[in-house]
Amino acid sequence: MMQKQADAILPLKEISKSPAVLELKAVTKVFPGVKALSEVSLKLIPGEVTALVGENGAGKSTVVKILTGIYQPDDGIILVDGQPTIFPVPQAASQSGVTAIHQETVLFDELSVAENIFLGHAPRGRFGLIDLKIMNKKSCDILHSIGARIDPEQKLKDLGIANKHLVAIARALSTDARVVIMDEPTASLSHKEIEELYELVESLKSQGKAILFISHKFDEIFRIADNYTVFRDGQIIGDGAISDVTDADLVKMMVGRDVSQIFPKRKTSLGKVILQVKSYTHPTEFEDISFTLRKGEILGFYGLVGAGRSEFMQALFGITLNTFGTIKIEDKPVQIKSPADAVENGIVYVPEDRGRQGAILDLPIFQNITLPSLGKISGNGFLKLAKEFKLARDYTERLELRAASFDTHVGNLSGGNQQKVVIAKWLATQPKIIILDEPTKGVDIGSKAAVHEFMAELAEQGLAIIMVSSEIPEVLGMSDRVIVMREGRMVTELNENNLQPETLVRHAAGI
Amino acid sequence: MTISSRTIPDRLRSPLEQRLKSWEALLLLVAICIFAANSFASPYFLNAWNLSDATFNFTEKAMIAFAMALLIISGEIDLSVASIIALSSTAMGAAVQMGMGTPILVLIGLGVGLLCGSFNGLLVTRMGLPSIVVTIGTMSLFRGISFIVLGDQAYRGYPSDFSWFGQGYVWWVISFEFVLFMVIAAIYFVLLHKTNFGRAVYAIGNNPTGALFSGIRVQRIKFILFILTGLMSGIAAICLTARLGSTRPSIATGWELEVVTMVVLGGISILGGSGTIVGVIIAAFVMGLVTFGLGLLNVPGIVMSIVIGALLIGVIALPRLWSVWRAR
């Protein structure tokens, strides 16, 4: 990993004494059932990059939402230039000079690129009308300054993901921001684009802007950050100058124990081939995906966000149609035209987006669990409540679900328990193949270990598992084999012999 | 046992307070108040025959409302129901001109409803079009066909045994329509609250993506719901035509909005996912009682619509106003 040169440390410490432009003091945020943030304090200093490190669900995005006025803290204060302030609406935050580039590009497909950049603060001309000429000109300049070659009059919906991301960055730069929050800005960028982004960050720094940089990639943290703050379970575990720590220190702070301890050991005894996928292709999302999967195997899919992994899994599960290629289950070719077909063929999918796709939050636990198995708990189409509760109980007890009662709405459970409900729902269908898409995203550390142990147990019982994960320790710790995807294609397949973190990252980023 | 301390109970007993605060309870209270007010206001109200007459104000609309309730719970809507009545009635009228008997008329009435429903269903589920616009279109189309066939004419001369569906009494003051209404209410209650199908409907309405990702055949279920709504409109067409004894293309104009009002008043969320059949039954009585009571007081029909409209907004707005006010 890249370390700062010793001579760079001294001036950096001097700058650190300069007053913070934006500061959080003992901020607490509580959601029903979860304490998302607990007494968090954070300083952002002009001309410095602070890296926010933590696993998914550690509270990073909640911090971003509080800094940008989407959420209001339940306790604690926000200081701007040392003055206590509140951000009751997002506009207040942006007037104080805070701007954010968000993880999912939250932009407007139907508006032009220039309008996306200047929505809410467009240049005005005569009669207070928006001055299109100046707006397009300014957009052109900003886009040019970040090396993006995009026509500002184009509609946003005609752009690809990487370009949309550049528009989001341009939007953040269009306001006269003093604090720039970058939420995983490199997630879907190519190697060259990432280098350009680093240059951009450097130039923002030299302009005296404070930057909050959220990233999962340690190499870039060590490359561009001056300070770090580590989050775990809504609390700050450690902070300081990046030059004082190593990546191993950061990982330890993030997960709270050594990486090797987290993952369950298991006997790998692979059974016969259960799934064969050959040349699976979609017009725009992925192409030429081929692999086999054995009983009792855990096959990892690694790649950057937006590499097409989830898209492929959803095609395999019958959500996305218009695909070509063949799927064989136990040597029999199958046609999967809907998720119902997939479930009938023994393929089930635990999606990444739990709130929208995985669970039905406004229905009680037991109804969520029995939803794909309604046939099992009814006679002639009539529901049998006793059978229904028994099924729910059977499968949740194995997962050690914690809940007040089975008619609690799933939305009131913690992330980890919601995930247990979704997994229980699928196990109740007695599947052959289970696809887990980011299975521990937004899951607290305790439940995470439980989910991992349970995965190992299922594999030992002969279930075939496909795991999509962006967390390198998880991929390394759980998988028998790993397929790496980039820009919709399989780039390599790694097994025990060549499964190294560096190899994974290199292939995923295309270096 | 040590395990039992960790075992999750099936249900927490729902507190009485919560049950009393339910929408259905509130609505029942409204219904009782209206009933009481009506009996004070008019001496003619508490009369078995008058009350029986009053049921005709809502039975036909309520039959459609039950199917509409399921459709709205699933997140769709059908604004063409009144036009289906018109087309179905026109088809029956045309059959009468060709000398068809009552059994054939009933079959035609049901068949046209079924066809119209499946046409809506196909457009929404096969082609993925938004139901609110599709059914505004078919609303014009179906009634438009009636206008093309009938113009400013009317079909009459329905056989006398056919009129029993709209004017017959099963026992004493209990009309055939009222019995049919009760039977349909019971069927829909069981369908929505006691079967797999009903469970899937709730799941779809709460989160269509989640339901799809859970292996529910979302489009198939929605298609069936459109067919059911068409079928119910066909049944309502038979009853209404039999009751009026004639068909004009303007028959049942504006009913779609009254049916939707009834459903929403019954506590079905227009956004989908929640509500009960019991609520719709009570809402049907509330609307029937209001219309009938004001009618006895010689209040014109158009003024009653103010009351219905205010009721619709009021019952939804008041609890929200209350919670906004309490949050201050």
Added chain:
Amino acid sequence: MVKRFIKSRETFLICAIILLITIISLRFPGFIRPQNLANVFNDTSPLILLAIGQMIVILTKCIDLSVAANLALTGMVVAMVNVAAPELPIVFTLMMAVSLGALLGMFNGILVWKLAIPSIVVTLGTMTIFRGTIFVISDGKWVNSHEMSSAFKAFPRMEILGLPVLGWIAIITVMVFTLVMSRTTLGRAFYAAGGNPHAATYAGINVGKTQFWAFTISGALAGLSGYLWVSRFAVSYVDIAGGFELDVVAACVIGGVSIMGGIGTVIGALLGALFLGIIKNALPVIDISPFWQMAISGCAIIIAVALNAQANRKKGRIILKRAELKT
């Protein structure tokens, strides 16, 4: 740019309208006489006004079913005021119509904004309430031509360059709102709030407030049309423009406005309204019973919504490099 112009709904509609007019004039050559075309435009003007308002409401993911009732109520109020005080200047009448309509729209808007009641429920309710109110204030009676002052009736029929004032008002409204929608912050907020409400919040747009303004505009235009309608037909009663709200929604849908919000243009709404207006005016002259009109507009709505869905179908994410190059 050229490619996008050819593919756009507006171009498609213009072609459809030209084709329609050509077919009609083959059977009845008089139809394309400028005077007749001006007549058709004039006749369609109320629909154009309401369709523009409705389009803005639909852009924000709402719907306004109360426009026709608003039109009728405002029309009745201005007619009754005119009967009571015939000497009031026409400017006053216009202002009263616009502000009363806007007030009624604000009532819808406040319920949608502050109480978060779904717009379809709100406007379904206010639709019946407005209609009922007309009956209450007029006692069910008509306001007839001879009761209205001549200035009141003359204003919309006054001809300027061969087109009555009514038509000119439609033209001015189209121009004003084209500017408002493309060149003002509020105009762009309508698109943003409906296209991606979540992101709009991040961008500092108050979605509920934006919807409130959409209903206010829709109401104001309905109020204006109310006066124009009543004075043009020189009669006002409870049921005027009954069911017209559906024609208005139809015009929007035909004009390419997406019911899911965020997509639509003023010109689209104008063309959608003209399409319906031409059919309505053409049927009698080419000897087709006017009873066909309803079914034809029903078919037009279904075809239009199918085309809208085709144009806006999500094509999935673009991940493959070759796929991005193609677009």
